[in-house]
Amino acid sequence: MQEKSPGELNVIVRAKELARQVIEVTQKSPKQFRYTFVSKLQNLSLDVIESLYRANDTFVAEEPDMREKLRIRLDYQHKALTDLRILAYMADLARENKVILPRQHEQISRMSADCMKMLGGWMNSDKKRFGSR
8 A cells, every 4th residue: 555645635545556456457467458458447547547636736726717727627537537437347347358357356346436436525525615606
């Protein structure tokens, strides 16, 4: 488990753990799936981290462009959420095709669900903080 950097959101820390797990698991996958499932799973896990960083770095403050900044942040959050859902589905397919083991699939699914739950909490928090403005 990685140590949290100061000011880093828990959802980002969890997404990094998920990416590490996906990369570790897929390194042992059959070579015939390297350019389909393996690259897709790895890229999705990295895309999630990128979107979360971009969302977190979109600073929202009481300014004239606050609504636009909120929209941008929400777009990044939604992209991360969608990528997490696709990642979970791709992990299902990878298990069905014996690219990853059932226990590896279970772990990736659990970690993806944790990230989705935390991301949903972050989105709800933003909605409560900025929703009426």
